Amino acid sequence: MPNPFFQPVSGFELPRFAGIPTFMRLPHVPLDDPRLAEVEIGLIGVPWDSGTTNRPGPRHGPRALRDASTMIRAENGATGVRPYEMVNCADLGDVAPNPADIADTMDRITSFYCKVLDAGIMPLTAGGDHLTSLPVLRAIAAEGPVGMVHFDSHTDLYHSYFGGTMYTHGTPFRRAVEEGLLEPERVVQIGIRGTAYDSEDRDFATSVGIRVIPIEEFHARGVDQVMAEAREIVGDGPTYVSYDIDFIDPAFAPGTGTPEVGGPNSYQALQVVRALRGLNVVAADMVEVSPPFDLGGATSYLGTSVMFELLCVMAEAISDPMKR
Amino acid sequence: MPNPFFQPVSGFELPRFAGIPTFMRLPHVPLDDPRLAEVEIGLIGVPWDSGTTNRPGPRHGPRALRDASTMIRAENGATGVRPYEMVNCADLGDVAPNPADIADTMDRITSFYCKVLDAGIMPLTAGGDHLTSLPVLRAIAAEGPVGMVHFDSHTDLYHSYFGGTMYTHGTPFRRAVEEGLLEPERVVQIGIRGTAYDSEDRDFATSVGIRVIPIEEFHARGVDQVMAEAREIVGDGPTYVSYDIDFIDPAFAPGTGTPEVGGPNSYQALQVVRALRGLNVVAADMVEVSPPFDLGGATSYLGTSVMFELLCVMAEAISDPMKR
Amino acid sequence: MPNPFFQPVSGFELPRFAGIPTFMRLPHVPLDDPRLAEVEIGLIGVPWDSGTTNRPGPRHGPRALRDASTMIRAENGATGVRPYEMVNCADLGDVAPNPADIADTMDRITSFYCKVLDAGIMPLTAGGDHLTSLPVLRAIAAEGPVGMVHFDSHTDLYHSYFGGTMYTHGTPFRRAVEEGLLEPERVVQIGIRGTAYDSEDRDFATSVGIRVIPIEEFHARGVDQVMAEAREIVGDGPTYVSYDIDFIDPAFAPGTGTPEVGGPNSYQALQVVRALRGLNVVAADMVEVSPPFDLGGATSYLGTSVMFELLCVMAEAISDPMKR
Amino acid sequence: MPNPFFQPVSGFELPRFAGIPTFMRLPHVPLDDPRLAEVEIGLIGVPWDSGTTNRPGPRHGPRALRDASTMIRAENGATGVRPYEMVNCADLGDVAPNPADIADTMDRITSFYCKVLDAGIMPLTAGGDHLTSLPVLRAIAAEGPVGMVHFDSHTDLYHSYFGGTMYTHGTPFRRAVEEGLLEPERVVQIGIRGTAYDSEDRDFATSVGIRVIPIEEFHARGVDQVMAEAREIVGDGPTYVSYDIDFIDPAFAPGTGTPEVGGPNSYQALQVVRALRGLNVVAADMVEVSPPFDLGGATSYLGTSVMFELLCVMAEAISDPMKR
């Protein structure tokens, strides 16, 4: 029976353009709120892009995603899932970044997520650039490495940039493997494409056992086959889902800093998440939404639509773990 | 032999960016014009969005559609149809709405369309939000209910909004069924998707026999199969075609108030209309084009391209009714 | 001594692009919140534009104004006023409008404001189109008519539109005078300009004693003289301030539905509010900000800057009524 | 008594966003229309920019100006003039340009304007780039040279471009002087500014007696003094008014191909036209409005506002020539 406190405001009561925009029109429950203990899935913003090597902007992502999320209703039209009747969801607010200090911000993020996890809450993150995933994973994988389904046009497995800079949005998963946060053989990267500096990233993937599915293979085999393989790779173990909006073709998601043409369409963008139903998903993120490059807001809206699909998968994972 | 008066101005004579923009560069023939009696298909604007529960803007639709329509030439490149050589077409101007009075505007629309029908003219409407279809149907179905092929991402079959408001752009077809304007078993809704408040609308569809084809089924079966079924549903009877621009994926048609991601692409958007050839189409509309959200004008241009396809189907229905 | 609960979040702690956007980064205190009684100035959104006769959009105003308001810091750079250390301010949320029913929405607004006033809170409104001011005034003037300083390019004193429609954004102050909500001789309208249908509105103003200061006079006499006269007109009595963003030239405030060229610049836009210091201001509004026409967000930012100036004037009026 | 046929449609009857957009919502009277003989002022579009040496776009000017002009009402708010009650005004449509042939297009324009003048109609032109003024002047000055008040940030008096090309938007008035269309001593150019290639243009002005008033002088002396001098220069003789939208500062009029910063504001933009009242104005143009660079439409709206001021001056010149 749904907890009335944790229900989103209906558009039938308050039109969707109205009201202070929280994620999905859910209640705002800061970490010091007495009802925090009741929350099961927490939506968290990480407004941060200091790791961006190219065009900045994802620091504005959480606010734009919250705004667009007021367009999302309570029921998943494709799967019929009504997540808010299954688990208590809330907007936990934003991590306070320090835009001028990368190391400080990473510590702040990890610390925030440790509190969230300590409270027994499964986090769904709205970034932020892709470096965000590293400090989040440091909290998630505190007890041991996790698997990962990673949707992206880039591997983000580079060693370093600009003559030795180790922490950028092009390196998070290299660091995560090095730090033992990911089980490489339980990691699959889907949609990789675009021009490349060289093959250093993919060589690293091969060397540690990460499976890279380039976009040519994705288009040739189709969503069903690719996702079946992805499910096999991550298996039953705890799995992180990292969704870079630039996985999607820039005609559908123009608002991102490093777009790559030739990607999936918006329907495939949703299908790949629905194909995660039943996995042991322990946390997820949506990153690299960059509102300054998102004339018209299409990217935020698609990003938040994908977030709702992730939320549904997570709600099912919590409410019916046996089905996994 | 084409009537020279009713021919669109050629871009070879007057460049397409020039001239006062009427629909398809056709002559403007107001209802009091002596040549009204010669018109066979009338293009009509309904600049109205007072039924919009979400983001407004379709009141600006007719002007933007007229502007974009000056890019459309005289021959259908796919089917070879040259409608202006088959029937006399004209721009009948706009219905004058009362933006601050919904009931008054509905009366004005119905009255306008009754005059059009009395003159023996088949109307092709440029809305306007989807509530527009209701007062139009009141004129169209004055003699009896009609069937409908309805392209949309929403059913628009809700009972009411905001605690009992009966006339919004989310309720027109509920009202139309209640008022006996539509034969429910001859109604098919194609492309339904997105998150839902609840299933009240689809339950109603089921209860009265309306066939709802969700987007998942559309993508899985393909245009040909889906449209074959749609043709069977409406059969030979008089059929209204209602085309909400949000049927199309927002990457192709961003300029609309309630977009839903994961829809058809622009080629499919045209294909579904071409698949209506030979049906007993008695009127059609293109609604929910919202220029304030249409940066760059892509939506108006796609909307007007679809209108031309509808026009070709209607011209064939008139000029060669035996082939239906 | 400032109440720590009612302080806006500092940009030194949480960067200004971060966090859920409430007005001025103040706490959200809904009408049923136990701390409502402590609030002295309440910022309220009225996301509504059903009275708009021209280009719609102000229903999106409150959200955009909240978003832009996170750029505003705690101290007035020109006057040195630090309002949050003088009075308790809070974001009271939005009135829930019914976009498809004007009469219903007006009732909802008046009812909301009556509760606010009953709680002893002075309201600062973010509209909404200008019809918003009418139901607000019905609450404000419940005990007797008030004076008004009205910044606008239009008088909004027309009798009716579209053949007799009485409630539109072009008629609120005609109705307010008729209903006895305004003392006409204590009303001054500043900045009136643009082309006119006819002089019916200004004739009415003259007939009831409203002082209209057209833009030509404003530019010729300057802010100081004009505002001195305005202060004299409203005197010591309770005074409403209504600020239509289209008072300002559209180069500075493009995001509005009925712009008129040749208006004041942004500095004058602030100066006129600072000139209200010491008046007996009992409530104020900022209306007609239309985000769909506000590419780049300049209008929302200027609108929220003006709101902060209004807030400072109101805070002084409360904290030091003797100085008035 | 106003001729009802030539009245613009009121926004009280048909909202201003509705209807097929003609200039000022006036009737469309093509050159072959039987009522042409009744027209006294004709608004004409010249959608042409083949003379543009920099960023193109003014070919889209007439349509955008027509669209924006539907926002203009019937009475001048500053002067009280109601032009449509003084003279018969109509939209004469567009000259059909040949975008790929400059000489051909110039002939088409001159020919069109000769017909207009032969019908006794005073033309008000919506360009088009500034080369438009040359073929118009060829018609206007057929009987003898005219004076000119020229608002612009450029003199457009260059000899040639690109190694000898004589007909561009930087040369029209050099040609006009050479062809004897202008009386140089009755020509004043106001607002000249920006960086320069060299002083060849201003040297030519000096050599033939054209008065150039640079923007520094304009700002230092003010509108009243500058316009008094301008009136003296053109005196009582027949006078052409050429208004390049780039006269106005680009913050107010961004949509133009060669903007120059530091110009007049929108109020001054209107004042300078009002200062022409009583002159013997025989024709006028508004040129260089470039919609592709006019995000948001501010330039078209300001351009059309200036056109209405020009129209009022022309209407007074016709209806009350004694007052000149």
Add this chain to the structure above:
Amino acid sequence: MPNPFFQPVSGFELPRFAGIPTFMRLPHVPLDDPRLAEVEIGLIGVPWDSGTTNRPGPRHGPRALRDASTMIRAENGATGVRPYEMVNCADLGDVAPNPADIADTMDRITSFYCKVLDAGIMPLTAGGDHLTSLPVLRAIAAEGPVGMVHFDSHTDLYHSYFGGTMYTHGTPFRRAVEEGLLEPERVVQIGIRGTAYDSEDRDFATSVGIRVIPIEEFHARGVDQVMAEAREIVGDGPTYVSYDIDFIDPAFAPGTGTPEVGGPNSYQALQVVRALRGLNVVAADMVEVSPPFDLGGATSYLGTSVMFELLCVMAEAISDPMKR
């Protein structure tokens, strides 16, 4: 072994948003540069759109394409080709057009390309409107006609416009056939669609043996089959590749003057170029990118991505001609 001088600047050294933008971050080698002789592929801008009959803008194409091209890295992610290690590539700068003289500009272009060819350089052109291809072909086919693979939504085979104007962007290939620059039976046009004036262009194609593949056939048969036929048509002979950006659906490439809906997506846009590997490509162009209509820059980025694919095909054609 790659020549270090001709290597693009890596984004690892200089971030991709930094630096003066040359094509692909290659060195700028003007025609009078001593290192011109070393260049094997020259990227050339032709900033020209005077042949445009509809919406202008492609004169801004080369600069926008250069800007976007700084996002392209050194390795083709799909084919693995690293062109700069195979052949010396350079940015040869822009041809200086005369925007106000079509004939003069065509001569300037042909002259520029003759010098490039004389230096033994294979040219890759960034237009410019499609008339650009004609003067380029005059240089390319100086020794004899070539075949052509032409991606476009229009045939550009019309005889003339506006009553006899022979040189527009709708006529280049009609002229090229007439002038003996193309072997018609070795010409294939792919993607043709949209409404048509009449069938004059396609009748001409048929009469001379040009193969036109309309979009319906493209979508029905798929990229592989269509491109196999295209390869057969052009065979082993010298082949020009002309790529009009409006080949691609406007959702992916909005920034063009005459878009036609219902086209290929961005992945197909790349695939068709990759299918040219091994052909005897002697030159290529990317035309009709129109930045004023490219809000957000998606078109320039996709255009430059296609140019990189063309560059890879050309590099392979040079470095390994046996494989062709």
Add this chain to the structure above:
Amino acid sequence: MPNPFFQPVSGFELPRFAGIPTFMRLPHVPLDDPRLAEVEIGLIGVPWDSGTTNRPGPRHGPRALRDASTMIRAENGATGVRPYEMVNCADLGDVAPNPADIADTMDRITSFYCKVLDAGIMPLTAGGDHLTSLPVLRAIAAEGPVGMVHFDSHTDLYHSYFGGTMYTHGTPFRRAVEEGLLEPERVVQIGIRGTAYDSEDRDFATSVGIRVIPIEEFHARGVDQVMAEAREIVGDGPTYVSYDIDFIDPAFAPGTGTPEVGGPNSYQALQVVRALRGLNVVAADMVEVSPPFDLGGATSYLGTSVMFELLCVMAEAISDPMKR
């Protein structure tokens, strides 16, 4: 006599939309170019915004300023100065920043400017955010502190942000004073406005003798008086000019991260620079131009127009130091 190598390309030869965009169309002379020794004024880009605490984007500034600068011609229209005939000017390219490491980037900048100064070149910088000025001043003031005329809406004199972060775009001049790079009594800050966190920055200014001229004083006294005082403050000593684009009102310069309404217009923006003629200017910068927030490019164009004014002042300072 002007050195032909260092002349900008004329728009009469190569249209201004054509060509690879260097600053002012000057030759690109990298630091290792043999002609570096001949350069007297070097225009340098610093594409960097890692010190931005609010909305990022200035890393894209140099490219956008270069692009817009191709609109600037060779002669100052107001002062008649032709700088390229007085001194050799060149585009020295960009400093390569490390977007993910503030300290590293500051070192790179200082090192680059030391080389420039060693070559006897006076630098004119295009930022970048305002932290850019600090590492530049470290090079400029290597031999001793300098005075500064600082145009801005913020003092940038804060001690630290986010709990102790010392290097942000809000602190550069605090650091510069602490490091002995500026003589505080020879520093004047003009245009300060907007809301404030507190008065810590202005208290510091007072304590060290920096003169702060708030915008209210600027508007009340006028450009002439304010600049006369500024000239007195800096006197004859070596003077740095730092021009933050947010000095200008956001209607004229929207493209910046922390706009403040109520500022100077574009004419005043130029006037204040012209008032610096004859001062001992040793270097200057234009910072905080943020292209992602600059829809339409107005800010870049105004920024580059101001840069040209700065360049003219610097050219006069070099070529005629006696006149200072």
